Amino acid sequence: MRIPIMAGNWKMNKTRDKALDFVYEVNREVPDLTDVETAIFAQDVHLRCLVKRQGENLKIGAQNVHYEDSGAFTGETSPIALKELGVHYVLIGHSERRSYYNETDESVNKKLHSALKYKLVPIVCVGEVLEAREQNKTLEVVERQTTKALEGITAEQMPGIVMAYEPVWAIGTGKTATAEMANETCKDIRGVIEKLYSKEIAEKVRIQYGGSVNAKNVKELMGMEHIDGALVGGASLDPTSFIELVNAVKEA
Ligand code: PGA
Numbered sequence: 001m002r003i004p005i006m007a008g009n010w011k012m013n014k015t016r017d018k019a020l021d022f023v024y025e026v027n028r029e030v031p032d033l034t035d036v037e038t039a040i041f042a043q044d045v046h047l048r049c050l051v052k053r054q055g056e057n058l059k060i061g062a063q064n065v066h067y068e069d070s071g072a073f074t075g076e077t078s079p080i081a082l083k084e085l086g087v088h089y090v091l092i093g094h095s096e097r098r099s100y101y102n103e104t105d106e107s108v109n110k111k112l113h114s115a116l117k118y119k120l121v122p123i124v125c126v127g128e129v130l131e132a133r134e135q136n137k138t139l140e141v142v143e144r145q146t147t148k149a150l151e152g153i154t155a156e157q158m159p160g161i162v163m164a165y166e167p168v169w170a171i172g173t174g175k176t177a178t179a180e181m182a183n184e185t186c187k188d189i190r191g192v193i194e195k196l197y198s199k200e201i202a203e204k205v206r207i208q209y210g211g212s213v214n215a216k217n218v219k220e221l222m223g224m225e226h227i228d229g230a231l232v233g234g235a236s237l238d239p240t241s242f243i244e245l246v247n248a249v250k251e252a
Pocket of ligand 1: 009166170171172173174210211212213231232233234235
């Protein structure tokens with residue numbers, strides 16, 4: 001049994017006060033949940049105060065991390081600093097990082113090793129652009145991204161890694177993959193993990209779907225066999241909407 005994770009990726013949104021209000025409100029609703037985990041990915045500058053309000057269930061994550069422990073990397077954040085703050089999760093290889101900030105399969109792999117070294121729970125994002133989908137290359141792309149991301153990762157480390165399938169054309173566009181499409185690709189990613197490790201390991205790894213998830217489409221997506229929660233941008237900004245998403249996973 002894989003426990004799904006409902007995660008909000010706030011991107012570069014929210015003031016500190018709004019962020020704190022959100023966490024206060026959501027924490028009241030989710031403290032005793034055992035059948036779904038909840039996470040919020042906030043801007044680095046808000047992490048310190050949000051971490052102080054982490055609950056039993058709701059945990060805080062960073063949207064990026066550098067792969068080196070320290071050094072001359074202006075503007076970057078060290079995994080050690082995140083760990084020291086008490087941050088629980090870290091997002092790695094989000095498509096916005098890949099397309100705007102030159103994140104490559106190689107840096108994703110290095111960041112994953114670094115996150116695991118400091119016991120930050122990584123959510124590794126993979127997904128194809130529209131052109132690849134139209135050329136039937138989705139499997140090829142996610143297979144490459146997944147395989148490269150996982151280079152050098154041991155079978156023991158694997159169950160502690162969360163994958164997120166996020167088709168780039170569905171992010172922030174209002175276009176969601178159909179539940180069948182999303183499930184099919186999550187199944188393919190699980191197949192890649194099985195090939196690299198074993199069926200037993202592949203069945204333990206949680207794979208989220210992300211891309212225009214909202215209160216209307218969440219139930220169908222979460223009801224699918226290979227989808228273990230969601231990584232949500234726009235619909236995670238409002239606490240009522242986020243709680244609705246969490247409840248939908250519980251019921252799925
Ligand atoms: P969206 O973003 O839900 O706004 O499409 C998803 C994401 O970027 O993780």
